[in-house]
Amino acid sequence: MEHHCSILLVASLLLASPAWTSASAGSDGTGGDHRALMQFRSLITDDPYGALASWGAGNMTAPAPCGWHGVTCGVRGRRRGRVTALDLRGLGLASSGTAAPSSLSGLTYLRRLDLSGNRLGGGVPSPLPPSLEHLNLSHNALQGPVPPALGSLHRLQKLSLGYNHLTGAIPASLGNLTSLTSLGLTSNNLAGAIPSALGNLKALTGLYLGGNMLQGSIPSAVFNTSSLQKLAVWTNNLTGTLPPNTGGRLPRLTYFNVDSNRLHGAIPASLGNLTSLTILSLASNNLAGAIPGALGNLKALTGLYLGYNMLQGSIPSAVFNISSLQTLALWTNNLTGTLPPNAGGRLPRLTSFGVDSNRLHGAIPPSLCNASKLEVAQMYENSFSGVIPDCLGTHLKNLWALILDGNQLEANVDADWGFMDSLTNCSNLKIVSLAANKLGGVLPGSIANLSTSMEYLGIWRNMVSGQIPQEIGNLVNLNAIYMHLNNLTGIIPTSISKLNKLSNLVLSGNKLSGQIPPTIGNLTVLTLLFLEDNMLTGPIPSSLGSCPLQTLSLEHNRLTGPIPKEVLLISTLSDYATFQENMLTGSLPSEVGHLKNLMALDVSGNRLTGEIPNSLGDCQILQYCIMDGNMFQGKIPESLGQLKALLALDLSRNNLSGHIPDFLGDMKGLEQLNISFNNFDGDVPKQGIFLNASAFSVEGNSGLCGGIAELKLPPCSDNGSTSNNKRSHKLVMIVSIATAFLGISLLLALCVLCHQRRKLIKAEHALPLINDQFARVSYVNLMNATNSFASENLIGIGSFGSVYKGTMISHDQEVVVAVKVLNLQQRGASQSFIAECETLRCTRHRNLVKILTVCSSIDSGGLDFKAIVFDFLPNGNLDQWLHHRLREHGTHSRIDLVQRIDIAIHVASALEYLHHYKPTPIVHCDLKPSNILLDNDMVAHVGDFGLARFVHQDQTNPSDISSGWATRRGTVGYAPPGQVLTSTLHFTFTIG
Template sequence: MGNYFGGELPGSVANLSTQLRILTLGSNLMHGSIPNDIGNLVNLTSLGLEGNYLGGRVPDGIGKLQKLQGLHLNVNKFSGRIPSSLGNLTSLTKLFMEENMFQGSIPPSLGNCQKLLVLNLSSNRLTGKIPKELIGLSSLSISLSMSNNSLIGSLPSEVGKLVSLGELDVSRNKLTGQIPEALGSCTSLERLHLEGNEFEGTIPLSLMNLRGLEEMDISHNNLSGQIPYFLGKFRVLKELDLSHNNFEGELPKEGIFSNASGILILGNEKLCGGIPQLRLPVCSIKKPHSSRGLRGLKVIIPIACSLPFIIALSYYIAACSMAKRSRGKSVTSRPHEDWKSGFSYSELVQATNGFSADNLIGSGSFGSVYKGVIPSNGATVAIKVFNLQQQGASKSFIDECKALRTIRHRNLLKIVTACSSIDNQGNDFKSLVMEFMENGSLDLWLHRGDNEQPEGKRLSIIQRLNIAIDVASALDYLHNHCEMCIVHCDLKPSNVLLDEDMVAHVGDFGLARFLVEAANNPTTPTPNQTVSVGLKGSIGYIPPEYGMGSQVSILGDVYSYGILLVEMFTGKGPTDDMFKDGLSIHQFTAMALPDHVNDVVEPSLLLETDDEDDDSDKDDAYGNKIQERPTARYKDPGPDKAKRLEECLNSVIQIGISCSAISPGERMLMNVVVNKMNAIRDSYLNLRTGGRRRR
């Protein structure tokens, strides 16, 4: 496994000893097809062929392997129908078939696999309805994923039999009808993903039983009605995406609804109320019917008498405000209705002490960024001032404004407002006012000199994993969850900003490009959707195909992410002096896999550990709200933990290498990256806590 074996899978594999119990050939470069006589290996309990280039049909003979417990066919190029003979594998506990090209319907015979714990059929070309026999398979307790297919029909009510299931993902299909009431019986669910379908109706009240939910995504459907208040009672819910539906009425304020970074509501035009940070309109108050007319008159008469005074006062305040704005020569662009009031040029000058060099905190693609303190309320912000003398800067300003009109995500840098005005010399002035990121850029944390970065302030492994997941989540949102697919085009450590809790926010959309999505599938952009632009990005992070004239695509962002991920864990940038004479950071790390990963990762990561009595609950198991430790602990972790730590780092580097593959077609999509990185982090947390943490 993971040896880079190439060539065709030999048919003689089927002639190996019938006593063979485990055959694992995963993560290699093998092609060809599974031999028709694979059923000869009747004592096989585990067959691992994942992560190769195998294709063709899966032979029916595979159903003869009735002792098989684990079948891994994922991440290949298998096509044709899923053989119904898989239903004969009654000992099967794990079945992974995701990221292939399987077609046709899901065979109902899979319901015969009464011991199945996890099933993944995602990212194929499956059609037809979800079989009731499968969705009601009560043995499923870890995960059932059928996302990114073209499944139709309703979600069968038999889903209520999945009482032990931890994750249900049927996102990005063509499912219709209502969310079944029976789903409320799945009381062990931690992750529920129904997004990107055509579900309608209201959120069933029965879902109030799903108190263990950590993630719930029902975005991009046709759901309506009010958002139920019981969702605010879910204590462990960390992510709730309700965006792009038809919800209406007052948004609750408790629980998850009190955390603006944990909830997405964009695209629900009839919502009101909620916490102030969400900037929804105030809910209108219905006038109560009263039988006591006299009491009503006592209220109405004073209001009517004071109305002329209120109107006059309003006109006076408005006139003063307009005059003040006129004196400041400021015209504030507000491309998103949720943005705060704009700032004048003079206010920004005062906030930055005249754009003093002491307040300069960085330079972007088309301008400089200053730290500022707004005089009126004392808020600390970052102000990006565009250098309009540079070609393309004005268009960059427009592009960023367009991007910010439609996107909002916890891991994207939030823009407060935009300012388009005239400076004191009469020149055009354009700027974006952004939230200030207390901990600066990822680049500063990765590449500070030893004198600037004391040992206690190095990024820990868990912080690096969390940041990597944050960045991947941001790209997944841009690529797969926006109304129009967005390609960032300039992902690099200096464009990843860290807030006071070390949560990562991707910024600088000056080079962002929009991809018009296919009309027949608005929620799932394909990797080859492109627009024609020139070479864009930063040296070292630009995918090689851009240099050969290829068009911009989301796979270009994937390449940049792969380079960034490898950089985060090796501590070496792609333009490091050691990378010359044809040696790249991709080649340097790829050559170290799988047995020499310790030779290329940052040495301090191999010695990092926590005291056994450390309160592990301080490390958030999903988000990355982990606080910076005052000191880092370094000691020999012991041979067993060292081996498992090496496996964790190996997995991370493998993802980086896969994402930065030379051929775009070999790169992972960002939704796959997010899932894999989350699994690696969960495994690492279990390593640290000795398995005490339950996910």
């Protein structure tokens, strides 16, 4: 394969050489075209539609192949019989890693080349025929940078390289293409700034740079391209503001899309001068201020997208005068005021209306019904009040989504529900969501007469009474019903079993009675079932075992009988299964061990008997096991010690007996333990969770003794502790021997460490002391400290997040810090955050990084945000000094042998501290040069404790270690000698 690829590459290079080009342009030009096309075909590895089957007829000296598929030849002059266009778009052609289009450089009269929609490998070909006027290589698999040589194709009018995998910066040489009318680089991985040289393209009508990683501001020169009609730079990392006179310099602009960037400032009123504009999309930025009333001058506008910004004030009345408007999207801002009474009457073409997540108030104007083409009305999370207009369904026949959640809308009498009757006229209706309002009165039966295309029905958190109509089974396409937190009564309709597309059924928090219909097992795609907090009676249907449930909540009802084993055999149960506060009887079936993916199990407050099944230990993912308030008896099974993920265990108020098992004190992740009011006896352990009186409870067990002093239990008798004394005596001997050995080791190391003392003390005093003044640091604080997490402040990227340099205020002084922002979309990032906090909050050592504070909050987009703030160590990490700095900065950045030995000692000191940390040793699990940071005096500090673990000192069983977390942590893949630092100090520093 390598030999074959080499031959193809050499052939391609030979074909692209000046000598070949010269020959092909001579008297044998048509033969040269033939050879170039045949060379291209030879590099195609897959032709799924046989498009090139007609190629290759005749010999190598035959005339130009003007009849081949996709080939066009000239008909007059010098171009007569010469290939002038090659159009092979959308044929699924595939090539090897070689850039197949490069072989076409011999087509010296080629003006148009369109190979879009194929699977051609390699990078952007260079050279290409200088006669090209149209080049389209979009939707391929091209990699690498955009060749600057493309800037020499002076005849090029259209360049399309979008939807590939191109990297690097946009070459400024593209500004030389003065004939260019369209430049398409959409959806690649391009970075860097937009070259200001693109402003030289005075003939440009379309600039498409969206879907990349471009930074900086949009060059002012681009806004001087008066011929520009379409400007699309969406989804990048662009910053800065829009120039105030933007609209005055782009008179022909029809499409302007800069959404999903980081632009700030106000929306320029001059945009109102773009009278040809049809689409204006500024969404998902940091724009502030008011919406300019001048936008009402855009009489050709069909789409206005301003959502996800920080806009304030009211919606200008002039916006509702744009009769051409089809989409108005103003969601997620800080807009206030009311909607104009005649809003809908002036928008006859409106199909989508989105003003959700603002602070609008007042009534929903009935004039909205005059927007007869409206399909989506999205107004949730505002303060709209009054009744819902009953004309919605009468006039809006195309309506398919009505979303009014989170307002103050009312319905008190039957007439107020008239809108529901009218919605039965909307044959395309799919979504009706009225949650979290003040809707009261009786649920109208017309809800069952809505369109059979209905997919989502949500009326939760209202005050609706009455019964769920039996006819609801007519809505055969429903996949979600949310009616919880109302005052509904009656039974669960058996017709629900007809909804074979239903995946979410949430009826909790009502006053439903009767039995759970056994036919509910017919819902073969049901994943969420919430029936808690009702008055349901009878048994739990065993037919539930046929539903692929992920979450099951039956708590706080009056259910009787045993827990069916079929329910415990639902392998998809993964979130939680709750049965608490019912009247369930019988034993907990051993089939509970099949819930291997379950995180939470709650059977508390029932009448369950028998022993806790040993199989419960097979639920390896279980984090919360709540079994209090039953009549379980016997001992706590040893198998529960296998629940490595367990965070909370509540076995209180049962009839359990025997000794408290030691393994409960060995469970490192256990945070809450309640075994009170049972019949336990004997000694209370003194390790692990039993050292924290606030984390466990053993009260109400009269036979217990010993334990920590806070328990105030009587001491255990000598007879009961003989074996413990023997073990203690043996432990004392072991500790004595270990102490003596450690003393000798420390004596030998003392001479080496003494000369470091002054330097270390100096380093400690050089670092600013922050202590607790940032104890409640917010997301806004960190955003300001890092200049909105600007790329220029990025100092490192790890497996679980990025580290930024920032400046914070401490006692009226600026303090430089390092902010580690967790990427919570990355699996394991949350656990890494917890591990690092748990480790560093209780450790104190001069050679460990110092944690200043943490932030667990919500970011500006409403998503979870977690970050850790450390001291900033200016000399970077050891890996940079050993390798990168040597290559980048030469010999002046070397560290000498003495410094290397010093750093080794610093790391050894930190590890010795961690491995002998009391009460529980700590293993770093990912020690390597890049995780060793250096301060001003080149003192080493061990950092990145995202994979660290507390290790019980009795865990010496090799099988436990080899099968546990120890074999799965640390840097994945090959790590070269000189970059490996293990927790046993078998590491090597490069000295040369």
